[in-house]
Amino acid sequence: MNLNAFWEYANPKKFIQTTDRLLPWFAGLAAVTLVGGLIWGFFFTPEDYRQGSTVKIIYLHVPSALMAINAWLMMLVTSLIWIVRRHHVSALAARAAAPVGMVMTVIALVTGAIWGQPMWGTWWAWDPRLTSFLILFLFYLGYIALWEAIENDDTAADLTSILCLVGSVFALLSRYAVNFWNQGLHQGASLSLDKEENVADVFWYPLLVCMAGFVFLFIALVLMRTRTEIRARRMRALLARERMGA
Amino acid sequence: MLEVSDLTIARGGIAVLEGVSFTLAPGQVLVVRGPNGIGKTTLLRTVAGLQPPVSGRIAVPPESLVYAGHSDGIKATLTVTENLKFWAEVFGHKDYLTAIEAFNLGPLATRPAGALSAGQKRRLGLARLLVTGRAIWVLDEPTVSLDTEAVAMFVRAVRGHLAAGGMALMATHIDLGLGEAQVLDVAGYRAKPLADHDFDGAFL
Amino acid sequence: MIALLLRDIRLAMRAGGGFGLGLSFFLIVVVLVPFGVGPQSALLTVIAPGILWLGALLACLLSLDRILALDWEDGSLDLLATSPLPMEGIVSVKALAHWLTTGLPLVAAAPVLGLLLNLSEAGYKWLIISLFLGTPALSVIGTFGAALTVGLKRGGLLLSLLVLPLYVPTLIFGAEVARRGAEGFDVTTPLLMLAGITCGTIALLPFASAAVLRVNLR
Numbered sequence: 047m048n049l050n051a052f053w054e055y056a057n058p059k060k061f062i063q064t065t066d067r068l069l070p071w072f073a074g075l076a077a078v079t080l081v082g083g084l085i086w087g088f089f090f091t092p093e094d095y096r097q098g099s100t101v102k103i104i105y106l107h108v109p110s111a112l113m114a115i116n117a118w119l120m121m122l123v124t125s126l127i128w129i130v131r132r133h134h135v136s137a138l139a140a141r142a143a144a145p146v147g148m149v150m151t152v153i154a155l156v157t158g159a160i161w162g163q164p165m166w167g168t169w170w171a172w173d174p175r176l177t178s179f180l181i182l183f184l185f186y187l188g189y190i191a192l193w194e195a196i197e198n199d200d201t202a203a204d205l206t207s208i209l210c211l212v213g214s215v216f217a218l219l220s221r222y223a224v225n226f227w228n229q230g231l232h233q234g235a236s237l238s239l240d241k242e243e244n245v246a247d248v249f250w251y252p253l254l255v256c257m258a259g260f261v262f263l264f265i266a267l268v269l270m271r272t273r274t275e276i277r278a279r280r281m282r283a284l285l286a287r288e289r290m291g292a
Numbered sequence: 293m294l295e296v297s298d299l300t301i302a303r304g305g306i307a308v309l310e311g312v313s314f315t316l317a318p319g320q321v322l323v324v325r326g327p328n329g330i331g332k333t334t335l336l337r338t339v340a341g342l343q344p345p346v347s348g349r350i351a352v353p354p355e356s357l358v359y360a361g362h363s364d365g366i367k368a369t370l371t372v373t374e375n376l377k378f379w380a381e382v383f384g385h386k387d388y389l390t391a392i393e394a395f396n397l398g399p400l401a402t403r404p405a406g407a408l409s410a411g412q413k414r415r416l417g418l419a420r421l422l423v424t425g426r427a428i429w430v431l432d433e434p435t436v437s438l439d440t441e442a443v444a445m446f447v448r449a450v451r452g453h454l455a456a457g458g459m460a461l462m463a464t465h466i467d468l469g470l471g472e473a474q475v476l477d478v479a480g481y482r483a484k485p486l487a488d489h490d491f492d493g494a495f496l
Numbered sequence: 497m498i499a500l501l502l503r504d505i506r507l508a509m510r511a512g513g514g515f516g517l518g519l520s521f522f523l524i525v526v527v528l529v530p531f532g533v534g535p536q537s538a539l540l541t542v543i544a545p546g547i548l549w550l551g552a553l554l555a556c557l558l559s560l561d562r563i564l565a566l567d568w569e570d571g572s573l574d575l576l577a578t579s580p581l582p583m584e585g586i587v588s589v590k591a592l593a594h595w596l597t598t599g600l601p602l603v604a605a606a607p608v609l610g611l612l613l614n615l616s617e618a619g620y621k622w623l624i625i626s627l628f629l630g631t632p633a634l635s636v637i638g639t640f641g642a643a644l645t646v647g648l649k650r651g652g653l654l655l656s657l658l659v660l661p662l663y664v665p666t667l668i669f670g671a672e673v674a675r676r677g678a679e680g681f682d683v684t685t686p687l688l689m690l691a692g693i694t695c696g697t698i699a700l701l702p703f704a705s706a707a708v709l710r711v712n713l714r
Contacts, residue, residue, distance in 0.1 A: 184661040188654075192644065195654050198304055204711040205644055209658065212640065212704050216662045219693065223668040226686070286306050340578050343714030359578040363571025369510035370503070381499035382579050420575075 058276045061135050065269050072269065076262035083255030091248050103161045105253060109260035111154035114182060117147025117264065121189075122214050125207035135272065137203035138279065140210065141193050142271035146264060148186035155179055174224045181220045185213050199279060293317055294357075294428055294459060296339065299348030300483065303334045307346055307483035314476055316428070321450060321460040321470060326478040332463040333362070333432055335478065339461065340430045358383075358426035360434060364417025368406030372397055372416055375405050380423035391422035394449050395442075410437040418446055421453075429453065431462035443468065497581060497589050504593035507566075514562055518555040518598045519605055525551040526609040537614040544613035545623060545674035551609070552602045552627055553634060553667055559598050560638040561655055563590050564646045564709070573646075577713055583706035591632075591639040591702070599631030615678060622677020626690060630670035633694040636701050637662045643708040666693055 087105035121140040128137040158176055159169045170176070192209055196202035294316040301309050308331035316322050324332050338345050339352075340359035366375055376388040376397075392398055395415040400408065405416060414437050421429055429450075435443050447468055450460055454472075508515040529547050533539060567573040576586055606627050607620050615623065641659035645651035672686040 181661055181664055184657075188658040188661060191654055191657055195645075195648050195650075200305055201711055201714075205708055208704055208708050208711075209644060212701070213662070216665060219665040220661070220668075223665040223689070226689070227668050227672060286304075337574075337714075342574060342577060355580055357578065359574065361571055361574050363569075363574075365567075365570055365572035365575040367503070367507055367570070367572070369507060374503075374506070378499055378503045379575075379579075382576070382581060384580065424579075 058135055058280070062273060062276060065273060069266060069269050069273075072262050072266040076259055076266050078259075079255055079262055080259035083252050083259045087249075087252035087256060091252060100161060100164050101249070103157050104249065105256045107154060107157040107161060108253060109257045110150045110157065111179065112257060113260045113264050114147055114151040114154050114179065116261075117143050117150060117268075118182065118185070118214070118217070120268075121147065121210050125210040128203055128207050129211075134199075134203070134279070135276065137207065138275040139268060139272045140206070141203075142275050143264075143268045144186055144190050144193070146267045146271065148183065148190065150260075150264070151179055151183045151186060155183065172228055174221075174228050177224045177228070178221050181224070182217060185217055189213065199282070293351075293353065294339070294461065295349075295351040297349045297351075299335075299338070299350065300346040301331060301334050301338045301343075302346045303331060308334055309478055309481045310483040312348070312476075312478065312481045316459045316461060318427070318457040318459060319454050321454060321462070321473045323468075323470070323473045323475050324461065324463040324478055325465075325475055330478055330482065332478060336430050336432050336461065336463055337361070352428065356426055357428040357430060358421055358424040359430045359432075360417060360421060361432045362436075364413055364420070366405045366408075366413055366416055369404055371402050371404055372408070373401045375416060376419060376423055379420045383424040383426070385423055385425050388423045391419040394422055394452075395419040395445055411439055411442055414438055415442055415445070418449065422449065427458050429458065429460040429462070431460065431464075433464060434462055435464060435466055435468065497585055500576070500581065500586065500589045501593055504590065505597060508593070508597040514559055515597050516601075518559045519601050521558050522551050522555040522602055522605060523609065525554060526612055529613070540614045541616055541678075544610060544615040545619055545678050546671050547613060548606050548610060548615070548623060549627070549630075549667060549671040549674055552606065552631065553663060555602055556598055556631065556634045556638060557656060557659060557663075559594065560642050560659065561645070561652050563594050563639050563642040565642070565651070568646045573709075574713060577710070583709055584702045587639050587643060587705040587709060588636075588698075588702045591636045591705075594639065595632050595635035599627075599635050603627045603631060618680050619674065619678030622683055623674045626670045626673035626677070626687070629673075629687070629690050629694055630666050633666045633690075633697045634663060636697045636705075637666070640701050640705045640708065643705040643712065646709065647712045666690070669693065 084105055088102050091102070093099050093101070121143050124136045124140040124143070127133060128140065155176070158179070162171065162176075163169050189206060189209060192206050193202055196205060296315070297313045299309070299312040300307055301312070312335065314322060324335065326332055334343070336359070337343050339350055340357060341350075341352075342359070367378075370378070373388070373392070376391055380386065380388045380391075392401060395418060397412075397415060397419060400412060400416075405413065408416065414434075418434060421431075435446060438446065443466075447470060450468075450470065453460065526547065529543075529551075530540060533543065564573065567576065577583065603624060606623055607615075610620055610623055638659055641655050641662070644658055645655045648654060669686045669690040673683045673690055676683045676686065
């Protein structure tokens with residue numbers, strides 16, 4: 047696909063038309079993989095010999111944590127596209143993704159606390175990874191608040207994009223700072239797409255399905271919210287035009 | 293020399309004026325007129341480089357323009373002299389006494405600017421133009437709250453500036469008695485409601 | 497540039513300029529802490545470096561909205577933007593003026609307040625060094641936040657919300673230097689990180705602040 051054809055989707059009208067067709071597929075895929083993955087994970091995996099049934103919260107905790115970070119990365123990319131190419135859909139997609147990312151962060155934090163209680167004997171510990179997610183949550187909060195506070199759409203898009211850029215650098219710095227500040231309780235190896243040794247196959251495959259489910263869910267939600275933002279923006283444009291004509 | 297050609301400007305993402313063109317040569321003054329809300333301030337801010345135009349061209353020599361808006365940028369706790377001296381230094385000049393004289397600020401020189409009346413503040417704000425040494429003055433409603441005597445001072449300052457090869461672009465409602473001024477009535481350039489210039493065009 | 501710096505410092509010193517406001521706030525926070533946690537001097541010794549850093553950070557935060565909001569209200573910012581000064585220079589000078597009138601006095605006051613909190617003897621040196629190295633970053637980051645919120649009517653609260661997460665790395669490394677110093681450990685790593693953050697923010701963040709300010713002025 048050549049690049050120019052790709053940028054066509056940055057036209058709001060084209061975006062709505064395309065997503066009209068895509069959205070049901072993503073929503074369907076999200077439903078199937080999530081329901082399938084969670085049922086598989088919750089009912090058809092053995093209990094861990096050390097952690098018992100508590101380990102099963104991993105099917106919510108890990109995918110939501112993954113998406114919490116990826117949502118921010120997506121916002122970073124779309125913010126950059128807005129700054130460089132000034133495609134409105136890109137800025138609106140960043141705006142649409144922020145609340146989804148924030149909810150993912152909250153899910154990761156809450157499931158982490160529920161898992162941590164039996165495992166570490168405490169709901170909350172200032173473990174570096176938990177702390178990083180708490181800081182990430184604060185970044186989401188500030189980003190969303192800035193969008194809400196500014197009336198002019200383009201000004202808001204410009205300011206939040208730069209905030210997202212600067213925030214990303216500081217979020218990364220905070221991650222290292224927090225690591226340095228407290229060495230932590232978390233399992234040493236994190237989960238990444240190459241299989242880790244500390245997760246057995248029986249847990250790993252349903253987890254992969256759940257992660258895919260969260261990815262599809264995220265895409266479906268962001269597409270839906272972007273469409274809403276585009277329509278809201280369109281409505282404001284129409285109202286402004288009407289006022290001017292009057 | 294200030295050249296503006298086929299300029300379209302927007303306020304809050306909506307085009308307000310389109311197709312504005314004019315030129316200003318040394319020694320000339322152009323008065324922008326038009327009803328409230330038509331976009332005079334937006335036009336002046338765009339020419340001053342504070343906001344980007346939607347389309348069109350503004351050709352202006354670098355570092356030659358000074359802008360004076362609705363507020364004068366006066367610090368209440370600094371004295372009149374300190375205020376003027378600061379702006380003179382920002383623009384790289386030393387002489388601020390001529391400006392004090394031109395607007396008869398001598399008796400007020402050591403007073404904190406916060407203790408000035410609205411008209412006196414405006415005089416201070418206009419005196420700032422003289423210390424900048426810039427050739428093109430872009431003035432938004434320069435005579436607000438000035439009495440007739442102060443308006444005369446202002447007109448004298450503008451004439452002096454023009455005589456020295458300066459230029460002035462100003463939006464004003466009152467007749468200043470500047471007979472030589474050209475007039476640009478922007479009411480005729482109102483952007484058509486269905487024009488496709490505005491940023492939101494893609495959403496319609 | 498120097499004219500702008502001198503003007504800002506002069507404005508801060510004049511009546512109503514807010515000079516000393518941050519300092520008083522710092523004092524009050526530090527005085528209130530023992531009321532909250534109890535007067536045991538052993539406990540205070542342990543928490544002193546952290547409290548002093550946190551107090552300095554909050555005192556700094558308190559005065560951030562004055563950096564640009566006053567110049568915005570009276571139109572100076574428009575006039576400065578059309579002056580020969582580059583926007584990056586304006587925000588850098590503003591941050592420097594803020595540091596000189598807020599950060600530096602906090603650094604000077606910290607040892608006195610350290611006495612109140614029973615700071616260990618070894619801690620004074622590192623407390624001063626860490627604050628001296630860290631507070632410039634607080635001013636520069638704060639200027640970025642002030643530039644983001646300059647046109648907003650209820651910007652003050654939003655400013656804190658935006659700036660506090662950005663302060664996290666500076667606070668962590670700064671307080672770490674002070675804490676390790678007070679306990680007699682090696683401070684090299686956090687000290688270098690703190691210096692790195694300060695240098696990095698001073699070098700790069702003014703560009704972001706200037707870009708944001710230009711957007712807000714249009």
